[in-house]
Amino acid sequence: xxxxxxxxxxxxxxxxxxxxxxxxxxxxxxxxxxxxxxxxxxxxxxxxxxxxxxxxxxxxxxxxxxxxxxxxxxxxxxxxxxxxxxxxxxxxxxxxxxxxxxxxxxxxxxxxxxxxxxxxxxxxxxxxxxxxxxxxxxxxxxxxxxxxxxxxxxxxxxxxxxxxxxxxxxxxxxxxxxxxxxxxxxxxxxxxxxxxxxxxx
Amino acid sequence: xxxxxxxxxxxxxxxxxxxxxxxxxxxxxxxxxxxxxxxxxxxxxxxxxxxxxxxxxxxxxxxxxxxxxxxxxxxxxxxxxxxxxxxxxxxxxxxxxxxxxxxxxxxxxxxxxxxxxxxxxxxxxxxxxxxxxxxxxxxxxxxxxxxxxxxxxxxxxxxxxxxxxxxxxxxxxxxxxxxxxxxxxxxxxxxxx
Numbered sequence: 001x002x003x004x005x006x007x008x009x010x011x012x013x014x015x016x017x018x019x020x021x022x023x024x025x026x027x028x029x030x031x032x033x034x035x036x037x038x039x040x041x042x043x044x045x046x047x048x049x050x051x052x053x054x055x056x057x058x059x060x061x062x063x064x065x066x067x068x069x070x071x072x073x074x075x076x077x078x079x080x081x082x083x084x085x086x087x088x089x090x091x092x093x094x095x096x097x098x099x100x101x102x103x104x105x106x107x108x109x110x111x112x113x114x115x116x117x118x119x120x121x122x123x124x125x126x127x128x129x130x131x132x133x134x135x136x137x138x139x140x141x142x143x144x145x146x147x148x149x150x151x152x153x154x155x156x157x158x159x160x161x162x163x164x165x166x167x168x169x170x171x172x173x174x175x176x177x178x179x180x181x182x183x184x185x186x187x188x189x190x191x192x193x194x195x196x197x198x199x200x201x
Numbered sequence: 202x203x204x205x206x207x208x209x210x211x212x213x214x215x216x217x218x219x220x221x222x223x224x225x226x227x228x229x230x231x232x233x234x235x236x237x238x239x240x241x242x243x244x245x246x247x248x249x250x251x252x253x254x255x256x257x258x259x260x261x262x263x264x265x266x267x268x269x270x271x272x273x274x275x276x277x278x279x280x281x282x283x284x285x286x287x288x289x290x291x292x293x294x295x296x297x298x299x300x301x302x303x304x305x306x307x308x309x310x311x312x313x314x315x316x317x318x319x320x321x322x323x324x325x326x327x328x329x330x331x332x333x334x335x336x337x338x339x340x341x342x343x344x345x346x347x348x349x350x351x352x353x354x355x356x357x358x359x360x361x362x363x364x365x366x367x368x369x370x371x372x373x374x375x376x377x378x379x380x381x382x383x384x385x386x387x388x389x390x391x392x393x394x
């Protein structure tokens with residue numbers, strides 16, 4: 001094949017390849033997006049029992065105001081409801097850990113009690129603070145059932161700070177950041193209870 | 202034309218070692234790469250008769266890249282979770298196609314190609330089973346959403362889940378094969394008149 005013909009053939013091949021890939025991408029984008037949503041919801045929503053809610057919390061994120069809290073920042077909020085009645089509020093917060101940001105997902109039920117806490121992202125030292133990244137998590141499970149009033153504000157600290165909570169061995173900064181972030185989220189829920197729970201009780 | 206293949210074959214090592222971390226990843230990658238290689242083999246035929254040399258390499262690169270991108274999009278559509286864990290190695294399938302083309306793989310007889318495919322997939326699966334079993338203690342996690350895999354040990358040798366451990370394991374497997382073939386060849390050498 002002459003050089004010009006070979007060049008034309010290569011250009012045509014490149015164009016066909018690009019076109020085919022582009023068409024394939026455009027055609028598959030909606031399905032990929034819905035699969036991604038399914039994966040996300042499975043990852044984020046396993047804090048609440050699946051039969052406790054019947055809406056799609058991740059589809060309608062809540063509009064949050066005053067998201068800068070004393071030790072953390074709120075990134076997003078979702079409401080899970082069953083038959084129109086709010087069942088739980090999921091708050092996604094970010095706080096500064098030992099080696100970077102820690103992103104937590106905190107589930108609070110309609111009465112202000114903690115349903116569970118999950119770590120979404122962290123950069124902590126693998127065998128020390130990094131234990132918050134395990135799921136299911138033994139240490140984070142100790143927060144389940146607590147609320148803003150039980151323990152009181154002074155009790156929401158590590159035992160070495162005259163509070164009530166054990167820390168992770170060798171990870172004081174990580175533990176303190178997590179406890180403060182959870183306390184912040186509970187205080188925020190208390191102050192904005194009506195907006196977060198919506199038109200329900 | 203068969204060119205010296207040792208150095209170029211090491212380019213295929215990345216795919217082997219990267220995807221053999223878990224059995225689910227290895228099986229998925231095997232499926233995806235065999236589909237891409239088969240489609241590539243059928244499409245490159247007409248091009249090979251018309252182009253040669255550097256132009257043929259360029260054409261094979263373009264074709265391999267297109268097929269790998271399409272396969273990647275389809276994998277995202279049908280198996281998003283698998284694709285997110287192993288998908289970074291998907292691009293290396295294109296490299297594998299080009300290396301095979303360079304080595305003249307697609308011009309060999311069908312039986313030879315089948316033998317190569319059998320040997321390489323056997324190696325990949327053997328590595329994957331060993332690495333997952335002794336590195337993590339379970340086999341088959343990730344194959345289905347509801348099955349946690351056959352759990353045999355509670356913990357494993359963490360080194361095996363990383364790339365250096367994979368290299369070491371590959372070396373051990375090759376040494377074992379050497380020892381096996383040498384022990385089979387020995388009786389034939391001792392009978393010397």
